[in-house]
Amino acid sequence: MENKKTVNINIKQYSMVIALIAIFALFYFMTGGKNATSTNINNLVMQNGYVVILATGMLLCVLTGNVDLGVGSIVALSGAVAALMVVDNGMSVPVAFLAALGVGLISGVFTGFFISVLGIPPFVVTLATMLMGRGLTYTFLQARTVGPLPTNYTRFGSGFFFTKQIPFGDGKLDLVCIAVAAIATILIILSEMRSISTKKKYGFATNPMWQVAVKLVIILAIVWFFFYKLATYNGIPIVLIIMGVIVGIYHFITSKTVAGRQVYALGGNAKAARLSGINTKFVFFWVYANMGLLAAVAGIVLSARNAAATPKAGDGFELDAIGSCYIGGAAAAGGVGTIIGAVVGAFVMGILNNGMSLVGWSTDLQKVVKGAVLLGAVTFDIVSNSKKS
Amino acid sequence: MSDLILEMKHITKEFTGVKALDDVNLKVKRGEIHALCGENGAGKSTLMNVLSGTYPFGTYSGDIVYNGDVAKFHKIKDSEAKGIVIIHQELALSPYLSIAENVFMGNERMNIKGVIDWTKTRSEAKEMLAKVGLENEDLNAPINSLGVGKQQLIEIAKALAKKVDLLILDEPTAALNDEESAQLLEIMLQLKKQGITCIIISHKLNEISYVADSITVIRDGKTIETLVKGVDEFTEDRIIKGMVGRELTNRYPERTDCPIGDTILEVNNWNVYHPEDPHRQMLKNVSFHVKAGEVVGLAGLMGAGRTELAMSIFGREYGQKISGEIKMHGKPIQIKSVQDAINNKIAYTSEDRKTYGLVLIDDIKRNMTMAALRHYFSKNGVVNSNDEIVAAEKYKKLINVKANSIDQTVGSLSGGNQQKVVLAKWMLTEPDVLILDEPTRGIDVGAKYEIYCAINDLAKAGKAVIVISSEMPEIIGTCDRTYVLNEGQIAGELSKEELTQEGIMKCIMQHNGKGE
Numbered sequence: 001m002e003n004k005k006t007v008n009i010n011i012k013q014y015s016m017v018i019a020l021i022a023i024f025a026l027f028y029f030m031t032g033g034k035n036a037t038s039t040n041i042n043n044l045v046m047q048n049g050y051v052v053i054l055a056t057g058m059l060l061c062v063l064t065g066n067v068d069l070g071v072g073s074i075v076a077l078s079g080a081v082a083a084l085m086v087v088d089n090g091m092s093v094p095v096a097f098l099a100a101l102g103v104g105l106i107s108g109v110f111t112g113f114f115i116s117v118l119g120i121p122p123f124v125v126t127l128a129t130m131l132m133g134r135g136l137t138y139t140f141l142q143a144r145t146v147g148p149l150p151t152n153y154t155r156f157g158s159g160f161f162f163t164k165q166i167p168f169g170d171g172k173l174d175l176v177c178i179a180v181a182a183i184a185t186i187l188i189i190l191s192e193m194r195s196i197s198t199k200k201k202y203g204f205a206t207n208p209m210w211q212v213a214v215k216l217v218i219i220l221a222i223v224w225f226f227f228y229k230l231a232t233y234n235g236i237p238i239v240l241i242i243m244g245v246i247v248g249i250y251h252f253i254t255s256k257t258v259a260g261r262q263v264y265a266l267g268g269n270a271k272a273a274r275l276s277g278i279n280t281k282f283v284f285f286w287v288y289a290n291m292g293l294l295a296a297v298a299g300i301v302l303s304a305r306n307a308a309a310t311p312k313a314g315d316g317f318e319l320d321a322i323g324s325c326y327i328g329g330a331a332a333a334g335g336v337g338t339i340i341g342a343v344v345g346a347f348v349m350g351i352l353n354n355g356m357s358l359v360g361w362s363t364d365l366q367k368v369v370k371g372a373v374l375l376g377a378v379t380f381d382i383v384s385n386s387k388k389s
Numbered sequence: 390m391s392d393l394i395l396e397m398k399h400i401t402k403e404f405t406g407v408k409a410l411d412d413v414n415l416k417v418k419r420g421e422i423h424a425l426c427g428e429n430g431a432g433k434s435t436l437m438n439v440l441s442g443t444y445p446f447g448t449y450s451g452d453i454v455y456n457g458d459v460a461k462f463h464k465i466k467d468s469e470a471k472g473i474v475i476i477h478q479e480l481a482l483s484p485y486l487s488i489a490e491n492v493f494m495g496n497e498r499m500n501i502k503g504v505i506d507w508t509k510t511r512s513e514a515k516e517m518l519a520k521v522g523l524e525n526e527d528l529n530a531p532i533n534s535l536g537v538g539k540q541q542l543i544e545i546a547k548a549l550a551k552k553v554d555l556l557i558l559d560e561p562t563a564a565l566n567d568e569e570s571a572q573l574l575e576i577m578l579q580l581k582k583q584g585i586t587c588i589i590i591s592h593k594l595n596e597i598s599y600v601a602d603s604i605t606v607i608r609d610g611k612t613i614e615t616l617v618k619g620v621d622e623f624t625e626d627r628i629i630k631g632m633v634g635r636e637l638t639n640r641y642p643e644r645t646d647c648p649i650g651d652t653i654l655e656v657n658n659w660n661v662y663h664p665e666d667p668h669r670q671m672l673k674n675v676s677f678h679v680k681a682g683e684v685v686g687l688a689g690l691m692g693a694g695r696t697e698l699a700m701s702i703f704g705r706e707y708g709q710k711i712s713g714e715i716k717m718h719g720k721p722i723q724i725k726s727v728q729d730a731i732n733n734k735i736a737y738t739s740e741d742r743k744t745y746g747l748v749l750i751d752d753i754k755r756n757m758t759m760a761a762l763r764h765y766f767s768k769n770g771v772v773n774s775n776d777e778i779v780a781a782e783k784y785k786k787l788i789n790v791k792a793n794s795i796d797q798t799v800g801s802l803s804g805g806n807q808q809k810v811v812l813a814k815w816m817l818t819e820p821d822v823l824i825l826d827e828p829t830r831g832i833d834v835g836a837k838y839e840i841y842c843a844i845n846d847l848a849k850a851g852k853a854v855i856v857i858s859s860e861m862p863e864i865i866g867t868c869d870r871t872y873v874l875n876e877g878q879i880a881g882e883l884s885k886e887e888l889t890q891e892g893i894m895k896c897i898m899q900h901n902g903k904g905e
Contacts, residue, residue, distance in 0.1 A: 198775060202775050202778065202779060204778065256771050256772055256774075257767075257770050257771050257772060258762050258763050258767045258770050258771075258772060259770060261755070261759075261762055261772060264748075264751065264755075265748055265751070265755075265759055268748030268749070268750050268751050269744075269747065269748040269749065271744055271745050272744070272745055272746055272747055272748055272759075273748070273759070274706070274727065275703075275706065275727060275737070275739060275745050275746070276727070276759045276760040276814070277704075277726075277727040277728040277730070277731045277760055277763075278727075278759075279726070279728065331750075335748065335750050335751065336750060
């Protein structure tokens with residue numbers, strides 16, 4: 001064991017990323033390349049931003065072995081509150097955003113209180129918040145669409161980060177995108193090198209050089225493809241920044257912090273976690289309170305993209321978010337799953353949606369396909385794991 | 390040949406390259422009680438799973454000859470149809486269904502196809518219960534109203550309802566106390582009189598030498614020998630020799646060079662009430678103390694309140710209306726949560742490692758650092774994963790956890806190795822007091838020895854160790870001093886010299902006498 005200094009990269013770890021690329025390639029051929037245009041790549045980001053945000057929060061709930069069914073309603077409710085304050089009451093956008101985040105946090109705290117302090121099953125509590133949130137949204141909006149929202153509001157859904165465009169070929173090229181891609185390249189390579197050197201320092205097994213190289217080339221190719229497409233459109237969408245920051249924070253929390261580790265321990269075995277000194281009630285509380293807050297962020301982004309708040313906004317988002325987690329390898333029983341997995345899962349769903357729309361399939365058929373993909377991904381995961389043992 | 394009910398010939402079973410069974414031979418005579426012995430992971434359960442069809446015909450090589458014919462079982466139902474019934478270690482009962490329903494679970498009494506005949510179910514259930522000495526139980530009571538011992542007997546009744554010829558019992562007494570175990574063994578002897586053949590897997594060698602007619606010892610997937618009552622030597626030491634391949638001259642390693650220091654933990658007038666019933670007092674005025682470098686035993690019958698005592702001290706995880714005083718190093722402390730207990734350097738390993746000790750789907754490393762993560766492996770809430778790996782590697786080596794790597798999931802380890810992971814988890818919190826609740830339950834002789842060595846090392850390092858155990862030889866073999874608990878009270882305190890099985894039992898009996 002000790003003298004074995006290299007181990008192969010576990011390819012299964014990347015199976016969903018490979019599936020993502022495969023699905024994208026499939027639709028590339030089916031649509032004659034329409035899904036790889038700059039406009040469409042930009043749309044992919046903007047259309048899936050809120051699902052990604054919800055999926056990061058949902059992953060924590062799924063890790064505890066539960067789900068939050070109320071997020072779709074909280075998305076609608078927080079968006080409605082912000083839009084009403086801006087449109088009907090003429091308040092400033094930052095105040096409205098704070099109020100929306102407050103609404104999300106309060107509903108999260110409400111959910112968390114019932115789950116952790118009173119011990120009510122999360123499924124029941126969040127089914128209730130789903131109904132209550134939707135009902136409140138209709139009440140506040142009086143069942144109408146509130147809009148249009150001002151541009152300093154909508155830029156958080158459909159706006160772009162500041163750009164420095166130069167003429168390029170037939171169109172233009174945003175240098176900020178290129179700079180970000182370059183920085184990302186350096187950071188990715190540096191972090192890989194650092195991880196190899198610490199592994200060597202502690203005498204752990206490393207991956208063979210050629211495998212690391214292949215991995216890096218694929219990752220960098222995706223990064224460059226993605227940012228090049230954005231650069232030839234309008235630059236970096238603000239949604240992408242919000243999304244990136246949130247994914248980064250929660251990836252850090254789940255993989256590197258004690259708090260994150262406690263969520264995994266709780267999901268794996270709640271009794272053992274409690275007897276190891278983990279305050280399981282508090283873990284439940286913050287996980288659900290946090291979900292409320294992230295639902296509000298998604299609510300702001302969604303209403304900004306639609307330039308209006310509608311009573312039906314966010315309908316069914318909870319299922320997209322839960323589905324993303326499961327596709328991304330999270331276990332329904334809890335204790336297993338990663339943020340990156342959930343994000344990949346969200347994009348698998350997003351690319352499917354987008355590709356099928358471009359091909360011209362009806363939304364009815366799209367649902368069938370999405371359901372089949374969800375079932376297929378989880379079945380593959382479970383069957384391939386049970387074969388291993 | 391006709392007196393053999395079962396002959397398993399040259400059975401070999403592989404799991405992805407690992408030979409779990411390697412040319413195993415087993416001959417069981419009709420009407421005998423045949424014991425299978427071996428350390429954990431030796432292949433006993435695998436062999437029985439091959440026999441019962443859990444691993445279907447074709448996934449192993451070799452022949453199973455049952456009642457003179459070569460048997461080809463493709464699923465469990467096939468073997469059950471021939472009268473082979475296996476009772477697993479984990480009970481297969483549905484907790485909220487009635488006794489009668491459980492007896493016929495999967496084997497329902499029906500009048501028309503698919504419709505249950507309740508009259509027949511009840512009357513036949515009564516018959517089956519009488520055979521296992523439970524004729525006085527209410528047939529309609531839910532199973533979870535019975536104790537584990539009786540539930541185990543219900544399992545046997547369930548097997549009898551399937552018209553069993555060959556009954557296989559996998560660790561039937563692992564969760565039972567001495568009295569319940571004795572009752573179960575008597576029932577096995579009665580079944581033998583009725584002509585039912587039994588195969589029993591057990592770690593409790595005293596029970597085996599009492600009840601078995603012959604013993605087959607398996608080690609590392611191979612049959613070592615078969616001992617026959619009246620022909621071969623049939624003592625525990627003889628069986629152990631076969632199991633480990635050497636003679637364990639002393640099952641309990643000696644603790645030398647271990648000076649006893651000052652009192653570390655002191656508990657005074659500890660009173661605890663039942664968590665659901667505020668009028669039922671579970672512990673009455675319990676006082677005890679442990680010194681540095683000392684191993685103190687908590688003996689007593691099941692239900693005496695030993696686990697309740699430990700859990701109520703360890704962050705009030707058991708009971709309500711708790712009163713009393715806890716002192717560490719002479720200073721009174723307040724413990725209101727498990728976190729408080731850990732901060733005060735108290736550690737507790739549960740008697741049920743799978744339910745309360747481990748996250749089975751997680752790896753060795755994360756399980757080991759679970760309790761110590763906040764204090765020793767993180768800075769400002771961020772985990773230092775390199776330190777974590779180094780510590781896990783160190784403890785894996787230190788207490789000899791047998792695993793491919795620290796990234797292996799704990800659920801795939803044997804019981805003994807799981808117990809070592811639990812021990813490492815609490816050693817990593819650097820406690821002054823360790824309360825070990827049934828530290829060797831259900832683990833093999835070799836792993837037990839290693840756990841005892843670890844206990845000795847802890848004592849030598851100046852820790853105070855409390856060992857709770859239902860196995861009196863274990864208490865006698867490991868402890869410097871022992872408290873005997875009975876009905877929630879300290880019935881007596883025995884020094885090393887006074888510590889014998891008789892001494893403990895006498896203590897309990899005298900205390901019972903006083904109570905009445």
